[in-house]
Amino acid sequence: MWISVKFQTVGGFRSSEMVLVLVLVLQQLLVVLLVSQHALGLQVFEGEESVLLPCEVKPSVSSGSTTVWDRDDFRIPTVHVREPAGDYLKDQNQRYEGRTSMMEDALQTGDLSLTLRKPTFTDSGTFTCTVRRMGEDLHQGTVELQVKDPPPPVWPWVLLGVLIPIVLLVGAAAVWYYRWKKKHTAVLQSEIVEIREGVKSVLLPLKANRTFPQDVRVEWTRSDQNIRVHVFENSQTQPQEQENIYKERTKMRAEPLTTGDLSLTLKSPQLEDNGVYKCVVYRAGDLLLKKTVTLKVKESLMEEVEVSKGEDVVRLPFKTLDDLPEDAEVVWSHSNKTDKVHEYKNGQDQLERQNPEYQDRTSMNPDALMTGDLTLTISDPRLGDSGIYICIVYSSDGKILRRKIVTLTVRVYKVEKVSVEEGKRSVVLPFHATRCLLSEDITVEWRLSDVKDIIVYKYQRRHHMPAEDQVYGGHTEMNKDPLITGDLSLTIRDLRLTDGVYTCTIYDENGERLQQKVVVLIVRGLQIVEVIKGESSVKLPFQIQRLENKDIRVEWTQPDSKVITFENGELQVAKKRNFHRSSIEINKDLSSGDLSLILKRPGYKDSGLYKCTVYSGQKIQHQKMVMLRVKEPLEGSFIDRLRSLKRSRTSDISSQENVPLNSSLNASIHPA
Structure with missing residues (x-):
């Protein structure tokens, strides 16, 4: 229905122009007001000087702790880290370099809010604020940030001619116009999401900032392929309507119609998932909302593969886009071995200069260049095959077109x-x-x-x-x-x-x-503790009821040796371990029931399975097993990680060839 209104000219300007300008002004003010009252997160216009992501805790929680701001949807998630000694920005994602800051006394006051300067569209997403001390998470909160297009500029010369009585007259009309537009606007700003292959999941964002009736139909589709990705109707997911390649890989958040958050999580994104995703919301055939999200999945730079000696084959994965020229050359090599591991050119394997260790053991797909699947298959994997493999794709003139690094670990068990x-x-x-x-x-x-x-x-x-x-x-x-x-x-x-x-x-x-095979038997479940290398300490928790018997001995062990023994108030550290008394801490008041073990400055060598046994005389009273994983800093530079892996793989190969099982069990048990 259209409404025809006649306007008169006032002061050389048509009153209709003034009304439209006022509508835009009031719309902008209302948007700002709505932003300030938004309960689910923050909205900010692109081009603003900065935005403050709030996070507050009690000073007793933040004092002496480490605060980590990160985004899980990035391959390198760290946004900002504040340690007791100050900011730690070595592992910061490059897109936030020089754009983040926290209050100087943040850890003392508990105000851990993060200032993000010059927000852009790519900053839209979920930011997590984690407060960690001695390997334990004391607090975790999330902030949803949405960066929007700035409103259209308002002409200054028009504002000078606006009179207060006109503002009062058109105010009601402007409010009605805003509500009408919000109700009937069907197209949201499109977005581009970029990730690297290998991440656990990716979020395709869609936040409508409104509620929907329970009888609407939400449809996520691949508009470039015209296939259904996810369907939500009758207040539940409809898996029978989605394409098979997306079954059990998609998920929407709880209560999407109530919260207005129709974002879609896509698990295990692959290169084949590159494309344009469209979300439409229908009610009784009427289109209520539409948005497109372009997903760009880039090739992963490095992957890790583990295999046990005795397996038939192992595959070093490398899948890329199928746009390689027919005359391209694919070369697989080992960082510590001469000659090539495998060469593929002109649609055939070229094995004249192949390393003799791999003779008759390597193969690639015959149509590798056509499909983009450059995966290398190695049969009869051996301990000596462990190491860093580099695959480079060359053009006919010697230019590097693609590169991939795969680290292979062949275990004896x-x-x-x-x-x-x-x-x-x-x-x-x-x-x-x-x-x-x-x-x-x-x-x-x-x-x-x-x-x-x-x-x-x-x-x-x-x-x-x-x-x-x-x-x-x-x-x-x-x-x-x-x-x-x-x-x-x-x-x-x-x-x-x-x-x-x-x-x-x-x-x-x-x-x-x-x-050989190792079977870890777990009764009552196995607790897993993860810590990033560089943390000041990590706690292996074990809490039981208060101990009344004074004749108690506590032993923390690993599969190949004792770590510590605590008895009669005396702490004994195993000599063949690399621990020093100053690097281990345990509560000396055993009557409290807190038998947790604290390892200071944990390194990769500390990873593995720990078992705590409480003896009364020779009788076992309590037992618990804890798996410790000391991980690489997620934001470490690619070159640093590569060098670290090269050093660790070299030492692992020599140790596995000469040392019995228990010596290498610590860093190799990864329970499902």
Whole structure:
């Protein structure tokens, strides 16, 4: 319905022009007012000098802590870090360099708000404020920031001619106009989201700043391919309507119609997900809202691959866009080895100058350049294959078109976690061996190898030899014909199960180790603690009821050695560990029940499985296992990470070739 209104000329200007200008002015004021009252986050116009992201805690929480502002939707998420010694910006995402600041006394006052200067469209998203002390998160809050297009400029000469009575007369009309426009405007500002392949998920943002009726239909589609990505109707997701490649990969937030947040989370984004995504909201066939988001997934620069010795093949992934020229050359090389690992040119493998170690063991897809899948397959992976692999794609004139780095770790054993509920008295420790290794001359040994190293079952030259240990004797069993089935699993029956690390090893007739597997048995669940290298300390938590018995001994151990023993108020540190007394802390008042272990200045060597056992005399009273993971700083430069990986892989290869299982278990157990 259109309304026809006649306007008269006032002072040389048509009153209709003045009304429109006033509408724009009042609209701008109302937008600012709405921004200040927005309950779900912050809105700011692009071009503003700065925006303040609020985060406040009690001074007792912030004092002596580390505050981390980050964004999970970026490959390099760190926005700003404030430590007790000051700002730590070495690992900051480059797009925020020189644009962030916090109050000088932030940690003393608890006002941890972040000032972000010159906000742009790419700053739209969820910012997380985390307060961490000694490896524990004390506080975490989020701020939703939306950076919008600035409103159209208002002509100064028109404002000078606006009279107060006219403002009063058209005020009501301006409010009505704003509400009408908000209700009927269907197109939101389009956005571009850029990420690198390998991130866990990506958010396609859409915040309507309004509520919707419960009978609307929300449709996310790929407009460049005309396929459905996600459908929300009748207040629930409709998975039967989405394309198969997106099943179980998409998710919308809770109560999207109530909050107006129709953003879509896409899990495990790949290069194939590049494209234009459109969200439309319908009600009874009428279009209420529309927005497009362009997703750009860039190739990951580096990936890590792990495989166990004895596997048939390992694949070093490299998928890129299918726009490579037909005469391009693909070269895979190893950073520590001469000659090429694999070369592909003119649609064929070129193996004349291949390193002899890889002869007859490498292959690529015949149509690699056409599909963009440059993945290298290595058969029969060996310990010596571990290291850093570099793939470079050259044009016919020698120009580098693509580059990818893949780090490969070949372990001598497999690792698997088995969990059982408290009170269970039997469990199966699985091990299905490689069939080609099974012969009548082999020996199979199952051992308990975390604190004390004992044989719990042995199978030698077709003879079953159950354990004679006082605890496990008569309670362990293997399949009757393991050589036929290849199933070397161990069954433990009629025992009160406790946490433990078990190893199964296959030996040939000369005692040479053919294959090995580690099974971590977890009762009551396994707690995982993660810390970034460079933190001042990390806490391995263990809290029990108050201890009344004074004859108590507490031992924190790792699978290959004791870490510390605390008894009669004395702390003893294992000599063969790299710990110093000053780098370990434990509560000396055992009666409090807090048996947590604090490691100061944790490094990569500290990663691994820790077990705390509480003894009363020789009887075990309590046990708990904690997995510690010391991670690379997420924002470390690519070159720094590459050098670090190169050093660690070199040392890992030599240690795995010469040192038994327990010496390398610490940094290799990664339970599911």
